[in-house]
Amino acid sequence: xxxxxxxxxxxxxxxxxxxxxxxxxxxxxxxxxxxxxxxxxxxxxxxxxxxxxxxxxxxxxxxxxxxxxxxxxxxxxxxxxxxxxxxxxxxxxxxxxxxxxxxxxxxxxxxxxxxxxxxxxxxxxxxxxxxxxxxxxxxxxxxxxxxxxxxxxxxxxxxxxxxxxxxxxxxxxxxxxxxxxxxxxxxxxxxxxxxxxx
Amino acid sequence: xxxxxxxxxxxxxxxxxxxxxxxxxxxxxxxxxxxxxxxxxxxxxxxxxxxxxxxxxxxxxxxxxxxxxxxxxxxxxxxxxxxxxxxxxxxxxxxxxxxxxxxxxxxxxxxxxxxxxxxxxxxxxxxxxxxxxxxxxxxxxxxxxxxxxxxxxxxxxxxxxxxxxxxxxxxxxxxxxxxxxxxxxxxxxxxxxxxxxxxxxxxxxxxxx
Numbered sequence: 586x587x588x589x590x591x592x593x594x595x596x597x598x599x600x601x602x603x604x605x606x607x608x609x610x611x612x613x614x615x616x617x618x619x620x621x622x623x624x625x626x627x628x629x630x631x632x633x634x635x636x637x638x639x640x641x642x643x644x645x646x647x648x649x650x651x652x653x654x655x656x657x658x659x660x661x662x663x664x665x666x667x668x669x670x671x672x673x674x675x676x677x678x679x680x681x682x683x684x685x686x687x688x689x690x691x692x693x694x695x696x697x698x699x700x701x702x703x704x705x706x707x708x709x710x711x712x713x714x715x716x717x718x719x720x721x722x723x724x725x726x727x728x729x730x731x732x733x734x735x736x737x738x739x740x741x742x743x744x745x746x747x748x749x750x751x752x753x754x755x756x757x758x759x760x761x762x763x764x765x766x767x768x769x770x771x772x773x774x775x776x777x778x779x780x781x782x783x
Numbered sequence: 784x785x786x787x788x789x790x791x792x793x794x795x796x797x798x799x800x801x802x803x804x805x806x807x808x809x810x811x812x813x814x815x816x817x818x819x820x821x822x823x824x825x826x827x828x829x830x831x832x833x834x835x836x837x838x839x840x841x842x843x844x845x846x847x848x849x850x851x852x853x854x855x856x857x858x859x860x861x862x863x864x865x866x867x868x869x870x871x872x873x874x875x876x877x878x879x880x881x882x883x884x885x886x887x888x889x890x891x892x893x894x895x896x897x898x899x900x901x902x903x904x905x906x907x908x909x910x911x912x913x914x915x916x917x918x919x920x921x922x923x924x925x926x927x928x929x930x931x932x933x934x935x936x937x938x939x940x941x942x943x944x945x946x947x948x949x950x951x952x953x954x955x956x957x958x959x960x961x962x963x964x965x966x967x968x969x970x971x972x973x974x975x976x977x978x979x980x981x982x983x984x985x986x987x988x989x990x991x992x
Contacts, residue, residue, distance in 0.1 A: 707855050708844060711939045712956075733805030737817075749789040750936050752956050756842050756855055763842045763859070764784050781826040 664687050716747035785836040785859050787867065789936070789959050790829060798823040804843040822881070827873040832868045836931060845935035864957070865931035872925055872962055876972060877917040885909040906987075913982040917973040928966045933957035 726738045757764045804817030841859030891903040936956045 602930065605814045640971055649820070674957070705844060708853050710855070711850070714936075714938050731807070734804050734805065734809060737801040737803070738805075740800070743797065745796045745946075746794075747792070747794040749792040749794075750938060751788075751792070752938055753786075753790070754855070754860060755786040755788070756844075756860070757784045757786075760843070 688689075705758055707758070711751065712755040713749060713751045715747060718746045720744040785834075785842060787834040787860075788831060789833075789933075790831050790958055791959050792830075793826075793828045795826045797943045803864045811910045812889075812890050814890045815891070816886075816890075819883070820882050821883040824878075824881075825877070825879040827875070827877040829873075830959040831871075831873045831875070832851065832869050832930075832933070832957070832962045833871045833873075834862075835870040836985055841943075851988070859892055863931075865929050867930045869925045869928040869930065869932075869962055869966075871921060871923050872928070872959065872966060873919060873921040874963070874972065875917070878915070878973070878974075880914045881911065883909060883911040908987045909912070909985070911982075911984045913980075914986075916974040918972060920968050920970055920972045922968050925962075925966050927966075928962060930962075932962060932965050934961035 657673065722740075722742045724740050728736045730736055792802050798821065800819060800821035801872055802817050802819040804815070806815045808814070836859055842857040844853035844855050846853055885910040888907075889903075889905040891901060894900055894902050905967065934957065936958050
């Protein structure tokens, strides 16, 4: 899919803003798309290639993953995003298989059940500000060894530095009443869930 | 349970790679092959200060028509900064490294042996290593430190654009780094929890396309 066809109507700040591509799932940070994976599939099924060279970006993850971090690439450097599906991927109505969550929300009965839920379990307010700096370098060297044979060398280096300040207020309830808690010990285990929470 | 937390995060991400290849015809064979090396690195530093109220039923909520998030009210969240002790202060660090080598080779040549007109073959191989290190240094005894001891942060707007209630204090709007400067953590940082591992994945396959 050619980004130029829809860039004018949808200004982008990075490649992950390709969220309007069908079947693509995006997570955001600092107001900008961060990581990309095929919707409904494990991140291990994602493989990201920039100009034919595979990249191995995996962050904010507890385990090895191929959830592609595309926010480090500036949108201005690239013209085209091509989504290639596996040969045996099941596609229905031009949408990738795995949109189970969307189907659930479209169910009127499910929505009615959600609207009846009057006891919040955890209420969280969040304010955040941040700054992101990026550097992208790419180069390609080609040598035509013989009229029918080309040798090439392609290099790519990207950096992204972020700073984020967050202020968060969180209250935990049980059946509509503020839940009491207990301090568990001198050292709270550092967990990825703790880290990735907004 | 009320948790008022202020974070500062620094995240550096780098990815570098080099691909060398050949594309063309060699001795009647059409050949396309490349070898890729790539390396990605993430460094995360996080400083966090928290005021935690564990056993006080001091907050209620209202379902607000204009918002999907309930509005909170009550004395538990309207403390003056000087009345909100820092119950924990923490420094986290995480380091993730991914290294990958990948090889592709596709070759084909025309044939004229009965019904056979073309011979195609190829190879895919990769070796990926994933390394993760993380650790945390935490202090629960902050020596009477309160949120009034920290420098203010410049964060935009009120919580929930004002729908969160009329009198929410801004005292969580404090830099955790400034609190850490007042009450430095004791002990040496080390990658000290159990979620450390190295994974190496080797793949060798025939092309399927």
